[in-house]
Amino acid sequence: MKRRNFVKKAVLGTMTSVIGAEIVFGSMLPEGYQPLALQDPDPFKMFNKDKGMEVLNDKPWNIEAKAHLLDDKVTPNKFMFIRNNGLIPENIDASKWTLTIDGESVKQSKSYTLQELKTKFPQQTYQLTLECGGNGRSEFDPPAKGNQWTVGAVSCATWTGVRLRDILEDVGLKNDAVYIGYHAADIHLSRDPNKEPISRGAPMAKIMQDETLVAFKMNGEDIPLAHGYPLRLIAGGWPASVSGKWINRISVRNIVHDGTKMTGTAYRVPCNPVAPGEKVKDEDMCIIESMPVKSLITYPKNGATIPQGKKLNIRGHAWAGELEVSKMEYSIDFGSTWNDCPIEKPANRLAWQHFSAGIDFPKKGYYEVWARATDSQGTSQPMLLPGWNPKGYLNNACHRIAIKVS
Amino acid sequence: MEDQSKFKQQVRAIYRMFVGLFVLFAITAIGVLYLISNPDLFEKSIPDTAYVEIVEEDDYDKIENGIHVRTGLIEAEGLMMVVNNCTNCHSAKLVTQNRMNKERWISTIRWMQETQNLWDLGPNEDIIVDYLVTNYPPAKKGRREILKNIEWYQLND
Numbered sequence: 306m307k308r309r310n311f312v313k314k315a316v317l318g319t320m321t322s323v324i325g326a327e328i329v330f331g332s333m334l335p336e337g338y339q340p341l342a343l344q345d346p347d348p349f350k351m352f353n354k355d356k357g358m359e360v361l362n363d364k365p366w367n368i369e370a371k372a373h374l375l376d377d378k379v380t381p382n383k384f385m386f387i388r389n390n391g392l393i394p395e396n397i398d399a400s401k402w403t404l405t406i407d408g409e410s411v412k413q414s415k416s417y418t419l420q421e422l423k424t425k426f427p428q429q430t431y432q433l434t435l436e437c438g439g440n441g442r443s444e445f446d447p448p449a450k451g452n453q454w455t456v457g458a459v460s461c462a463t464w465t466g467v468r469l470r471d472i473l474e475d476v477g478l479k480n481d482a483v484y485i486g487y488h489a490a491d492i493h494l495s496r497d498p499n500k501e502p503i504s505r506g507a508p509m510a511k512i513m514q515d516e517t518l519v520a521f522k523m524n525g526e527d528i529p530l531a532h533g534y535p536l537r538l539i540a541g542g543w544p545a546s547v548s549g550k551w552i553n554r555i556s557v558r559n560i561v562h563d564g565t566k567m568t569g570t571a572y573r574v575p576c577n578p579v580a581p582g583e584k585v586k587d588e589d590m591c592i593i594e595s596m597p598v599k600s601l602i603t604y605p606k607n608g609a610t611i612p613q614g615k616k617l618n619i620r621g622h623a624w625a626g627e628l629e630v631s632k633m634e635y636s637i638d639f640g641s642t643w644n645d646c647p648i649e650k651p652a653n654r655l656a657w658q659h660f661s662a663g664i665d666f667p668k669k670g671y672y673e674v675w676a677r678a679t680d681s682q683g684t685s686q687p688m689l690l691p692g693w694n695p696k697g698y699l700n701n702a703c704h705r706i707a708i709k710v711s
Numbered sequence: 712m713e714d715q716s717k718f719k720q721q722v723r724a725i726y727r728m729f730v731g732l733f734v735l736f737a738i739t740a741i742g743v744l745y746l747i748s749n750p751d752l753f754e755k756s757i758p759d760t761a762y763v764e765i766v767e768e769d770d771y772d773k774i775e776n777g778i779h780v781r782t783g784l785i786e787a788e789g790l791m792m793v794v795n796n797c798t799n800c801h802s803a804k805l806v807t808q809n810r811m812n813k814e815r816w817i818s819t820i821r822w823m824q825e826t827q828n829l830w831d832l833g834p835n836e837d838i839i840v841d842y843l844v845t846n847y848p849p850a851k852k853g854r855r856e857i858l859k860n861i862e863w864y865q866l867n868d
Contacts, residue, residue, distance in 0.1 A: 605866050
């Protein structure tokens with residue numbers, strides 16, 4: 306009887322554990338399922354983006370445009386790339402939003418409500434080019450780690466706000482100010498409240514420029530949520546990561562700001578050029594400041610076929626970080642010959658400039674139209690990839706589109 | 712005689728026990744087989760209305776054309792280890808976009824452990840790294856690639 310009981314218990318035990326496992330498994334699955342389902346809304350609807358935009362990453366959201374989508378002179382929201390480092394802040398109440406200025410180099414810290422910022426300081430509006438430092442990363446060999454941007458992580462929208470310089474002058478600075486660092490309401494991917502997804506900044510010389518804004522409007526409306534609503538730092542011509550979104554605090558530092566993604570290899574390139582794939586020590590990496598000269602053919606879309614004898618009209622934009630584009634050229638023979646084309650003056654400093662040309666093709670066949678901009682210091686875009694760097698920043702190689710004449 | 716009938720009784724008892732055991736085993740086996748072919752048998756009886764999406768569970772880890780549909784990761788040895796350890800904080804798209812050798816995948820893991828709250832992967836690290844290196848190795852691109860995947864169209868204007 307004892308043995309019989311033992312056998313019976315063992316069998317039941319096995320059954321129970323089988324059932325137990327099934328039940329646990331069954332009840333666990335929906336738990337894991339729900340948050341994933343919640344993460345998967347339609348980004349095009351959620352952010353009002355054009356369906357032609359390319360989602361590179363959905364956690365965090367990283368979405369880029371394509372060259373032909375950037376044809377507008379002023380980039381509308383639907384074609385503006387999103388580069389997020391963390392999760393978009395939840396439950397934003399603009400009426401309670403404040404910006405605090407603190408840090409080692411302020412005489413005393415001071416806070417402003419959004420309304421105070423709007424009324425206390427004169428408002429400025431500029432068209433400002435924002436390009437992700439990693440735009441073009443996908444072309445590097447050996448490949449660089451991170452979101453594999455092609456050409457579409459650039460925009461030039463109209464930004465309205467107040468000058469950060471005016472705010473800092475109102476606060477009062479000590480004379481040892483070196484750098485500012487922004488802090489924002491976005492959430493770290495790990496949801497660790499002690500971690501900031503990103504906290505970058507710029508040296509005082511950039512911060513004191515006329516065009517460096519604390520902005521609350523983009524293209525005349527409230528800044529869209531994904532682009533920093535209700536308050537964004539805008540520093541045109543520099544890696545767009547300097548233009549912090551959802552900012553609620555700016556620290557004026559007496560050292561180079563050491564926040565998240567200011568140190569190590571983030572938004573830095575080797576101080577001295579290195580061979581592709583070479584290891585670079587952290588202390589040999591230098592912070593990226595102005596973005597390099599670059600251009601984009603936004604019309605026509607890559608892959609156009611035209612009949613022989615027809616002129617091809619092309620157009621696009623060119624920009625040069627802190628500088629202005631002084632010369633624009635195109636080539637249809639892989640750089641053997643270059644033709645000048647007109648380039649408009651920028652709407653204001655740090656806005657991209659527009660070019661256009663009409664091209665005649667000598668005979669039928671496959672062509673590539675290459676575009677090359679030159680900045681006011683005589684530096685041009687390379688046709689090949691520029692210097693390799695561990696994180697794949699600053700690829701300003703010439704843009705090109707394929708054309709067939711039939 | 713008494714000994715004999717006692718022996719018979721014992722044989723019968725053992726026989727009954729074996730029959731009983733066999734029946735129990737058969738029922739268990741049928742039950743287990745049924746459970747394997749209908750894994751959602753018990754889930755349907757969970758009276759929690761929060762889990763109404765339960766019908767979709769069959770497709771939760773669906774593989775289509777060698778791709779794990781939910782994440783876009785390639786189906787290969789170590790897939791679920793990667794899904795379970797590498798897609799909690801960030802999207803699997805951050806994995807599938809990238810191409811690295813063993814050394815750089817490992818250094819990426821170290822960076823996430825040092826700065827992004829990634830846990831110690833223990834013996835699973837080798838499985839994960841092997842999966843990544845095998846399925847997402849670097850491809851040679853040279854100094855500039857040719858234009859690929861061109862969608863040709865007639866330009867009319």
